[in-house]
Amino acid sequence: MAAIANSLLAALPRKAYLRLLPGLVPVDLAFGKVLYEPGRAIRDVYFPGQSLVSLLTMVEGHLALEVGLVGRDGMVGVPLALGIDASPVRALVQGAGPALRMNAARFRRELSRSPPLQRALNRYVYALMAQISQTAGCNRFHVVQARLARWLLMTRDRVRSGEFRMTHEFLSHMLGVRRVGVTEAASALQRRKLIEYSRGNIRILDHPGLEKAACACYEGIKD
Secondary structure, X not given: OOOOOOHHHHOOOHHHHHHXXXXXXXXXXXXXXXXXXXXXXXXXXXXXOOOXXXXXXXXXXXXXEEEEEEOXXXXXXXXXXXXXXXXXXXXXXXXXXXXXXXXXXXXXXXXXXXHHHHHHHHHHHHHHHHHHHHHHHHHHHOOHHHHHXXXXXXXXXXXXXXXXXXXXXXXXXXXXXXXXXXXXXXHHXXXXXXXXXXXXXXXXXXXXXXXXXXXXXXXXXXX
């Protein structure tokens, strides 16, 4: 079980996991790939390994703001676990990497006959709701620099690496600010020698320092 990259699946009893295994297809999620659009049917669920998926709420059809982040801690496609076939958000791959995919019909069948999977997903849905609520408050009340630090730490925790690729344009969508705001916040963190940011490549230099620079929302979401 220790070899299972997704912690939600790894937490299942071995028998429950082995029952799911034939329906889990290894896939590589490409950066920028849209898995779901708002209002569209969910055809597959995904259990990320080292990949990372942003949940974006859409405003006026083209403005996007990140409200949730799914990595190895969870599953993309939570509405299906609640009996809902359509996604309320855009699910966008922001970190390329491996994942396990299961088609929606099979997922519903497996969920209906697996109490351990039901319990695991109930706990995850609660955690995701808490993350979304905390993120909404963070986006409203905290300055961009602290929010960027929080977001970088959340990304680090999910990909288990202090190095990843992210463009200013993508970060502006994630944080709901203009690109100039992202540039100023990233430059400030770089001047403090907390991160190194060049041509879309981000490297965390001082992990404890970045945690101090982040708003309190990081600890809330982490807990």
